[in-house]
Amino acid sequence: xxxxxxxxxxxYECQDACNLSGIVFAFARAMDRLCEIANEHKKGTEWKxxxxxxxxxxxxxxxxxxxxxxxxxxxxxxxxxxxxxxxFDLKVNKQYQxxxxx
Numbered sequence: 001x002x003x004x005x006x007x008x009x010x011x012y013e014c015q016d017a018c019n020l021s022g023i024v025f026a027f028a029r030a031m032d033r034l035c036e037i038a039n040e041h042k043k044g045t046e047w048k049x050x051x052x053x054x055x056x057x058x059x060x061x062x063x064x065x066x067x068x069x070x071x072x073x074x075x076x077x078x079x080x081x082x083x084x085x086x087x088f089d090l091k092v093n094k095q096y097q098x099x100x101x102x
Contacts, residue, residue, distance in 0.1 A: 001033065001036075002030075002033050004037055007030050007033060007034055007037075007053045008052050010030060010053075011027075011030065011052070011053045011054075011056035011057050011060075012056055014026060014057065014060055015056065015059075015060055018064070020061065023057065023061060024061065027061070030053060030057070031054070034053060034054070035048065
């Protein structure tokens with residue numbers, strides 16, 4: 001089981017990586033461990049959200065997706081618009097299915 005310091009060092013060492021999926025999977029594993037540490041020390045969501053490990057991983061993810069400092073604002077806006085449309089369409093489709101099943 002990794003220590004809090006080891007988690008931070010691992011996140012720091014990922015800063016030269018270029019594989020988004022590898023970073024995301026590493027972040028997920030590290031976050032699981034950080035949540036265990038948080039629970040052991042009775043730390044909450046804010047502590048986890050602003051933890052140095054999380055800041056390092058999220059910064060790298062933002063860099064790889066070109067959303068750091070909103071470098072590609074159009075792409076980010078398009079992603080939000082697409083997600084909102086998909087969520088709306090899913091909701092409407094579910095309501096239609098529910099009506100048909102009555």
